[in-house]
Amino acid sequence: MAKPFASTGDTTAKTETLEQVGEGIWALTADGDPNVGAIEGEDFLVCFEARATPLMARRWLDRLREHTDKPVRHLVLSHYHAVRVLGASAFGAEEIIACAETERLVRERGQEDWDVEFGRMPRLFEGHEEIPGLTWPTRTFDKHLSIDLGGDRGTVELNWVGNGHTSGDIVAYVPSQKVLFAGDLVENGSAVYTGDAYHQDWMTGTLDRVAEFDTEVLVGGRGRIARGKEEVAQAIHLTRDFISRMFTAVAKVKEAGGDIREAYQAARAELLPEYGGMPVFEHAMVFDVQRVWEELDGEAPAIWTVERDHEVWDRLT
Secondary structure: OOOOOOOOOOOOOOEEEEEEEEEEEEEEEEEEEEEEEEEEEOEEEEEEEOOOHHHHHHHHHHHOOOOOOOOOEEEEOOOHHHHOOOHHHHHHEEEEEHHHHHHHHHHHHHHHHHHHHHHHOHHOOOOOOOOOOOOEEEEEOOOOEEEEEOOOOEEEEEEEOOOOOOOOOOOEEEOOEEEEHHHHHHOOOOOOOOOOOOOHHHHHHHHHHHHHHHOOOOOOOOOEEEHHHHHEEEEEHHHHHHHHHHHHHHHHHHOOOOOOOHHHHHHHHHHHHHHHHOOOOOOHHHHHHHHHHHHHHHOOOOOOOOHHHHHHHHHHO
């Protein structure tokens, strides 16, 4: 019996949990759905990630408004993927901040990514009729941007730490409280999607730089919040382990003259015992292996389209 395409078989609503991860710092997790967060400034908010639709974003903001009524001045987007950005209009933010590379990727492939992610994960796009169009940053930076929170609250430090989940992912760090929003550069209790990734950079230097932050609380892109240095280190380790074992399994098949379907089967078998029960595992593995295969051929991430999505899925599964 054929596997349901991507996450189309995942129709069960997830339990959303709002957690305070620092003084005036909040994170909403959802059983493996994308995580979001907010940081209070003196008289404003910095929100991290926008969800897939304005309706989904308002649900998050309604929960946040139980604790603070400060306006959203800065909406920070970790990268360009549709499930992270298309709800931006709900925030009424003064500015939408992303890496300059993310703006380039929106221009190059934003519409295709919207079409693809809607097809892969329809449950996350409730209220999609309200999406006004692609989300464009109004402020960009190359490698670092500091946001002053006002008063004695310190700063939020936005950093591009290297190629990883995409070529434009950034993290948001609050030094005064040692809280790091890592986006999809780190997953904690979820499979790792790498369909647009640079695996070799990500599992080496990029994750090394993430680990260099003095972090006591880490909010990854999906999964549990890591609290304490041991849990933070473990979350980074699990992300690196998933990527490196998958990459090695695919490379071995390719070097031996096998085909990509054999590589998919080998990588899935390698990761299934430890990661198979985690969110988006079956969804991610197909597109991940395709991207590893391309990277081993020296290719940059190709643009996913609806047609390419289904062709790859049918060929590998």
